[in-house]
Amino acid sequence: MAAPKETSTDLAAPKTPKGGETRARILETALDLFRERGYEETTMRAIAEGAGVSLGNAYYYFKSKEHLIQAFYGRTHQEHLEASAPILASQSAFKARLLGVMNAKLATIEPYHRFAGILFKSAADPESPLHPFSKESGPVRDEATALMREVVDGSTIKLPDDLRAELPRLLWLYHMGVILFWIHDTSPKRQRTRKLLEMSVELIARGVGIAGNPLMRPVRRAALRMLEEIK
Numbered sequence: 001m002a003a004p005k006e007t008s009t010d011l012a013a014p015k016t017p018k019g020g021e022t023r024a025r026i027l028e029t030a031l032d033l034f035r036e037r038g039y040e041e042t043t044m045r046a047i048a049e050g051a052g053v054s055l056g057n058a059y060y061y062f063k064s065k066e067h068l069i070q071a072f073y074g075r076t077h078q079e080h081l082e083a084s085a086p087i088l089a090s091q092s093a094f095k096a097r098l099l100g101v102m103n104a105k106l107a108t109i110e111p112y113h114r115f116a117g118i119l120f121k122s123a124a125d126p127e128s129p130l131h132p133f134s135k136e137s138g139p140v141r142d143e144a145t146a147l148m149r150e151v152v153d154g155s156t157i158k159l160p161d162d163l164r165a166e167l168p169r170l171l172w173l174y175h176m177g178v179i180l181f182w183i184h185d186t187s188p189k190r191q192r193t194r195k196l197l198e199m200s201v202e203l204i205a206r207g208v209g210i211a212g213n214p215l216m217r218p219v220r221r222a223a224l225r226m227l228e229e230i231k
Helices: 017-037 044-051 055-061 065-090 094-123 138-153 161-183 188-210 214-230
Strands: none
Touching: 017 044, 017 055, 017 065, 017 094, 044 055, 044 065, 065 094, 065 138, 094 138, 094 161, 094 188, 138 161, 161 188, 161 214
C-alpha cells in the first residue's frame, strides 16, 4: 500500500510525539468549545485553559482561532483521503469512483454534522478566512481538487482535453454544494443527502460521458469560457 500523501497540515505538524499530542489536545478542546459556546464566543484563552496549556503555548501551535479551523479542515480532508484510497484502488469506472469518493466524504464528516452547522455561520461570510474560497483555505482546497483529479485521471472515461483540464475543479465545486446541502439536511441519517448524491452523480456521469460528442463541442466550449470568466 502506498504511503499517505503529505498534506498542507502535515507540513506544519510538530516534530515530536509530545508536541503532536499537545497540538491534538488543543484542537480537540477547541472543537468541543466551539460546539458548546459557538465559534465567535470561544476565546483562545478559554481553549488554552481547557487544554491545560498556557496561552502562549496555545498560540505556539495555532496562531489564531482561524488556524484551528484550518487544522480541522486539514484533518477531515486527511480522513477523506484515507477513506477514498481503497475505492480509487479498486474502481476504474468514473461513476463508481466519483460516487465512492463522495460517499466516503459524507461518512468521514458525519460525526461533525452539528459542528459544521455552527461553523457555517462564520464560514459563509465572504470576508472570512474560513470561507471555502478564501486564500487561507487554499491549501486544503487545492488538495481536495487534486483528489478529484485523481478520480478523473484514474478512470477509464474518455474526455476532450479542455474538459479534462477543468473537470476536477468543477467536481470540487459540486462536492462543496453537496456539503452545503448536507449541513442543512435534517432528515434521519442524512437520507436526503444520500439520495441527492446518487441522482446527481448519475447525471454528472451521463453529462460527462456525452461531452466528447462532436455535436456538443460548441456548447462545451461556451460553458468552459463562461467558467473561465467567473473564475
